Every structure is written in C-alpha cells, then in structure tokens.
Amino acid sequence: MRESVRVDAETPILEAERVSLRFGGVRALTDVSFAVRRGEIFSIIGPNGAGKTSMVNCVSGRYRPTEGRILFEGRDITRMPTRRRAALGIGRTFQNLALFGHMTVLDNIMVGRHHLLRSGFLRGMVYWLGGAQREEIAHRREVEEIIDFLEIQHVRKAVAGQLPYGLRKRVELARAVALRPKLILLDEPMAGMNLEEKEDMARYILDLNEEWGMTVLMIEHDMGVVMDISQRVMVLDFGRKIAEGPPEAVLADEHVKRAYLGEADEAVSEPEEAVA
Numbered sequence: 001m002r003e004s005v006r007v008d009a010e011t012p013i014l015e016a017e018r019v020s021l022r023f024g025g026v027r028a029l030t031d032v033s034f035a036v037r038r039g040e041i042f043s044i045i046g047p048n049g050a051g052k053t054s055m056v057n058c059v060s061g062r063y064r065p066t067e068g069r070i071l072f073e074g075r076d077i078t079r080m081p082t083r084r085r086a087a088l089g090i091g092r093t094f095q096n097l098a099l100f101g102h103m104t105v106l107d108n109i110m111v112g113r114h115h116l117l118r119s120g121f122l123r124g125m126v127y128w129l130g131g132a133q134r135e136e137i138a139h140r141r142e143v144e145e146i147i148d149f150l151e152i153q154h155v156r157k158a159v160a161g162q163l164p165y166g167l168r169k170r171v172e173l174a175r176a177v178a179l180r181p182k183l184i185l186l187d188e189p190m191a192g193m194n195l196e197e198k199e200d201m202a203r204y205i206l207d208l209n210e211e212w213g214m215t216v217l218m219i220e221h222d223m224g225v226v227m228d229i230s231q232r233v234m235v236l237d238f239g240r241k242i243a244e245g246p247p248e249a250v251l252a253d254e255h256v257k258r259a260y261l262g263e264a265d266e267a268v269s270e271p272e273e274a275v276a
Ligand SMILES: Nc1ncnc2c1ncn2[C@@H]1O[C@H](COP(=O)(O)OP(=O)(O)OP(=O)(O)O)[C@@H](O)[C@H]1O
Pocket: 023, 026, 027, 028, 046, 047, 048, 049, 050, 051, 052, 053, 054, 055
C-alpha cells in the first residue's frame, strides 16, 4: 500500500535541505538547499566540477548525501534506493548516453516501460499476468505516443547504437519519458548537439513540461537554452549555492558574473568614438 503524502499546490515537488556530499577529502557539495516547484523548469548551472551532477545524483539516489535531506512530494527519500525513487516518479537521463546500443530504438523505450512495471506498479503486474495481450497493446500504444512526440518514427526499428548522436540523445529522452515520471532529471540534454538539434530538444523539453505536465530539473551548460526555457536557475560554485532565482536576476548577479561567467568587474571597455 502506498503511504499517504502531503501534496498541495504549496508543497514543492522536490526539496533539498542543507545537502553536503564528500568523497574522502573532496567536498562535492556543501550545505546546498533548494526547492523545485511542481510544474516548473528548474536549471542548475555552474563551472566544471561545481557539483551539479553530484546534486542530481543525490536526487536520483545514485549518491547518498553525507549530510542533509532530500524530500520528494513531502516525503523523505534521502535513504531510499534508486529503484523506489523511480517508482515514485523520478526519471532521469545521463550526461553520457546510457542506451542499450545493440537494441532497437523501440526495445530501448520498452525497457523504460518494463522498469515501470517492475518498480512496484503491482496492479499493472497482476494485469500483465492475467491479460498479457491487452496489457501489451496498452503498453505499445503508450510507447508509440512517445515515439510520435519525439519524432523518431523513422528510426523506431533501427539499432540505437548506430544512430547519429543527436538522435540517440532523443531516444534516451524517450526512454526516460516512458517511465512517465512526475519529475524528470536531465543531465546536459543538449551536450554535443548542433544548433538545430538544440532547438528541437528545447522544444521537446518545453512540451514535456507544458503538455505532459512534467516538472523538469536540468543541468545544462548552454546558457542561451537555460535562460530561454528555465523559470528559475540555481548557480553552484565549488559545491556551494551562490545564487538562485529567475534567469535575468541570476545573470545580473555580480557574484555569478565573477564566479561563473568570468565577467570580471574590471572588464576593459572600448573608448567611445568621438562624435563630431
Ligand atoms: N564518484 C566520485 N568520486 C570522487 N569524487 C567525485 C565523484 N563524483 C564527483 N566527484 C568530485 O566532486 C566534485 C563535483 O563534481 P560534479 O561532477 O558533481 O561537478 P559538475 O558540476 O557536474 O561538473 P561538470 O560540469 O564537469 O560535469 C568534483 O571535484 C568531482 O571531482
């Protein structure tokens, strides 16, 4: 039986409370707190090694914070295994592609669905045993919907490992979406993409958010994309939070400019041209 949880419009879908993470002597995260509101696109930015992936791994369950708590829909998930978090509705993609290269696109997405069944959707499982054919049809319909949405119909039978990089990233997103998560964690979804692929990916993320109702927590280096599609942004630097807020406010923050964007205060300005 599912535990009852406190969920209302005021409850953030995700909260990190004073999270610290150490690897031996390395302080990957120090005292980081933030909250993601239900329905928003929230991005984490910061220089290399700032702790972004570590933070997302604490949310997905791959890493366990040394100190602090992670709450999902008001429930403490800090010590919960990854699989159970997925069953609660936390899905993710990885910085480095994690597809089954030898399998078809369709099978890769089906794997996402099977994970959904295995992860405690007991009713579905019983149904599967009792009426496998109807379940399979429903399953396929969902998968086809995702394939249509991500515009990968033309490669559905292709072997995933042989696709161009941008398409593989899209298939990986499809697999994460197949879990039907409430919160989707995207680790550098645009990495290695050309401009057109980035624009497509940005549109898919917006649609996932607006039409599919998924809350998005994203790490992304492309500042243009981050500023375009995020409602709020958190900036990490050396494992600490240095700013959080709407994109424009964060961009204008002097601390952020110095620490992250490298726009030092002493920026050299060109002498103005003499006006005749
Ligand atoms: N598994 C690990 N073992 C030891 N140190 C780690 C591990 N994972 C991360 N770190 C260290 O923690 C710090 C934060 O790394 P993290 O990968 O979270 O940063 P990031 O902001 O995601 O960087 P990037 O933008 O390069 O992906 C770094 O100093 C990194 O070397």
